[in-house]
Amino acid sequence: MTFLFNSDAARGAVFAKVFASELPDLPFSMDPATVDPDAVRYLISWTIPDSIARYHNLEIVFSIGAGVDQFTMAALPPSVKVVRMVEDSIIRMMQEYVTLAVLTLHRQMPAYRAQQAARVWRALPQPQAAQRRVGVLGLGVVGQAVLERLKPFGFPLSAWSRSPRQLDGVTCHHGADGLDAMLADTDILIVLLPLTPDTRGILDARLLAKLPRGAGLVHTGRGPQLDHAALLDALDGGQLSGAVVDVTDPEPLPADHPFWTHPSIVLTPHIGSVAEPDSAARVVIANLRRHFAGQDPVGLVDRQRGY
Amino acid sequence: MTFLFNSDAARGAVFAKVFASELPDLPFSMDPATVDPDAVRYLISWTIPDSIARYHNLEIVFSIGAGVDQFTMAALPPSVKVVRMVEDSIIRMMQEYVTLAVLTLHRQMPAYRAQQAARVWRALPQPQAAQRRVGVLGLGVVGQAVLERLKPFGFPLSAWSRSPRQLDGVTCHHGADGLDAMLADTDILIVLLPLTPDTRGILDARLLAKLPRGAGLVHTGRGPQLDHAALLDALDGGQLSGAVVDVTDPEPLPADHPFWTHPSIVLTPHIGSVAEPDSAARVVIANLRRHFAGQDPVGLVDRQRGY
Numbered sequence: 369m370t371f372l373f374n375s376d377a378a379r380g381a382v383f384a385k386v387f388a389s390e391l392p393d394l395p396f397s398m399d400p401a402t403v404d405p406d407a408v409r410y411l412i413s414w415t416i417p418d419s420i421a422r423y424h425n426l427e428i429v430f431s432i433g434a435g436v437d438q439f440t441m442a443a444l445p446p447s448v449k450v451v452r453m454v455e456d457s458i459i460r461m462m463q464e465y466v467t468l469a470v471l472t473l474h475r476q477m478p479a480y481r482a483q484q485a486a487r488v489w490r491a492l493p494q495p496q497a498a499q500r501r502v503g504v505l506g507l508g509v510v511g512q513a514v515l516e517r518l519k520p521f522g523f524p525l526s527a528w529s530r531s532p533r534q535l536d537g538v539t540c541h542h543g544a545d546g547l548d549a550m551l552a553d554t555d556i557l558i559v560l561l562p563l564t565p566d567t568r569g570i571l572d573a574r575l576l577a578k579l580p581r582g583a584g585l586v587h588t589g590r591g592p593q594l595d596h597a598a599l600l601d602a603l604d605g606g607q608l609s610g611a612v613v614d615v616t617d618p619e620p621l622p623a624d625h626p627f628w629t630h631p632s633i634v635l636t637p638h639i640g641s642v643a644e645p646d647s648a649a650r651v652v653i654a655n656l657r658r659h660f661a662g663q664d665p666v667g668l669v670d671r672q673r674g675y
Numbered sequence: 676m677t678f679l680f681n682s683d684a685a686r687g688a689v690f691a692k693v694f695a696s697e698l699p700d701l702p703f704s705m706d707p708a709t710v711d712p713d714a715v716r717y718l719i720s721w722t723i724p725d726s727i728a729r730y731h732n733l734e735i736v737f738s739i740g741a742g743v744d745q746f747t748m749a750a751l752p753p754s755v756k757v758v759r760m761v762e763d764s765i766i767r768m769m770q771e772y773v774t775l776a777v778l779t780l781h782r783q784m785p786a787y788r789a790q791q792a793a794r795v796w797r798a799l800p801q802p803q804a805a806q807r808r809v810g811v812l813g814l815g816v817v818g819q820a821v822l823e824r825l826k827p828f829g830f831p832l833s834a835w836s837r838s839p840r841q842l843d844g845v846t847c848h849h850g851a852d853g854l855d856a857m858l859a860d861t862d863i864l865i866v867l868l869p870l871t872p873d874t875r876g877i878l879d880a881r882l883l884a885k886l887p888r889g890a891g892l893v894h895t896g897r898g899p900q901l902d903h904a905a906l907l908d909a910l911d912g913g914q915l916s917g918a919v920v921d922v923t924d925p926e927p928l929p930a931d932h933p934f935w936t937h938p939s940i941v942l943t944p945h946i947g948s949v950a951e952p953d954s955a956a957r958v959v960i961a962n963l964r965r966h967f968a969g970q971d972p973v974g975l976v977d978r979q980r981g982y
Contacts (some may be wrong), residue, residue: 382883457803460828460829461801463784463828464781464782464828466779467774467828468775468779468782471771471774471775471778472775472779473762475772475775475946477775480942480944481788482942483944484941484942484943486937487898487930487935488944489926489928491945491946492946494768494949496764496767496951497767497771503978516827520824521770521824523773538816546900565943588881592687600803608833612805619796620796621796628791628792628794634784634788634791635791636784636787636791637790637796638798639787639798639799639800642801644803648724674689
């Protein structure tokens with residue numbers, strides 16, 4: 369019975385240390401070349417490795433990140449459990465990043481960035497937070513945590529999810545009709561959706577056109593959700609006034625892509641959040657203990673739904 | 676008995692409307708050329724106008740901004756009360772701006788801005804908030820409100836003030852020794868001091884050298900508090916890693932000043948906070964009512980201390 373770690377070595381060294389101290393009886397390997405494939409019961413990885421078919425006794429695949437959209441589920445026998453990373457530092461970092469991004473758009477930092485480059489000292493008219501409606505697409509653990517952090521600033525808040533939800537101080541919408549209603553009332557739209565067949569390409573020209581003219585976009589979902597050309601058209605035509613983009617398709621973004629130089633786009637290289645390795649290792653160990661005790665792991669993925 | 680408004684006309688129109696509805700019996704003038712100087716009992720202005728000696732019956736000068744450092748106090752008879760603007764939107768906007776600035780430095784946005792300009796897609800190692808100590812110089816109403824907004828992010832917080840203070844969840848320092856102790860433990864320093872003879876030039880090479888190597892600076896005090904050359908030296912020598920600067924000396928900053936183009940400086944044109952005019956007018960009216968009732972106005976300045 370072995371735990372196989374299949375990711376970068378620096379992170380692996382932290383995992384190895386925590387496993388040695390917390391689960392000393394569970395063999396831990398970082399080397400697919402030397403591990404006995406029949407011994408591998410647990411695997412942590414960012415993608416499903418090509419070697420997956422060798423692990424006949426695999427019980428759980430852990431994602432090293434918050435999402436599992438990068439997993440080719442079809443390669444896994446139905447009996448294998450798939451577990452997302454539900455870890456505090458992922459949530460805290462996303463709270464930081466989204467708050468930073470919302471304030472960046474609210475306080476017109478793309479315009480001030482351009483003014484700094486042009487050596488222009490000019491204060492722009494500034495709406496109050498109470499006049500800036502902020503909406504979140506995707507109301508999972510991270511979406512809720514982000515809304516909690518935005519609340520004290522006084523933005524009117526709304527959120528959209530597939531199924532009905534209730535959240536204190538947040539106008540909650542759901543379903544297809546709810547999406548249109550929410551978009552019409554959103555000045556800054558935050559995308560925190562998982563990548564699924566339903567959300568692929570969801571941020572297209574039609575959706576962006578439903579926002580009030582001059583709205584802003586914070587894209588912290590997944591690259592393939594956004595029609596990149598539609599965003600550029602919306603910005604150039606004035607339908608959107610600015611965007612903070614942390615995920616693209618592909619990643620890395622090619623050097624000749626227009627996002628790099630667009631004056632209204634703040635672009636970051638998928639840094640919204642990453643799991644802190646020590647804490648991530650402890651989360652995985654806690655989930656292994658739940659599994660040993662016959663309980664479902666926290667973050668268990670519904671393989672039909674895809675998240 | 677007249678209230679004289681001496682500032683921009685757009686703001687004045689809002690004041691005129693609120694005064695007409697709330698204090699209809701108090702004559703309101705926006706025109707120093709036609710007002711009867713002997714009638715002027717109350718004046719609101721950004722600076723002390725040259726005409727000040729004409730207003731023999733002046734009782735109160737209100738600042739239209741949060742500070743009064745721009746007032747030439749010597750031009751005012753000792754009996755005249757000087758009142759700062761203590762208004763909610765000033766506080767709320769400064770909470771936004773400082774949170775934005777702290778997250779900008781914490782999440783290394785100056786480096787990502789440079790990477791975007793150079794079309795480089797590379798995630799940088801990212802410290803957790805718990806490892807990023809944030810300290811505030813100046814613990815007035817605004818400083819306390821800013822700390823309140825930073826608390827949920829999990830930064831270890833400290834603050835420094837002239838006289839001893841106690842604040843929940845914040846390590847409080849005071850006096851000259853306290854300043855050194857606080858600086859040694861501060862990774863991101865926020866300046867929210869009023870401009871006084873004591874604070875003019877306070878952000879010099881000596882002070883910046885007391886911060887841990889690689890610290891960041893958020894300058895939201897007043898321009899003349901910062902030795903601009905010392906900031907450039909500290910950034911270029913690696914003592915500081917980045918700065919968000921909203922106030923300079925002079926303002927506007929001349930077009931050939933090195934701050935405009937420095938890759939580690941995010942520069943904004945003194946937009947941290949401005950009073951929202953409707954709300955500012957109501958604050959002034961509430962203070963006039965206190966004055967009529969024989970009470971001190973809120974925001975009364977100690978003219979010896981200068982704030």
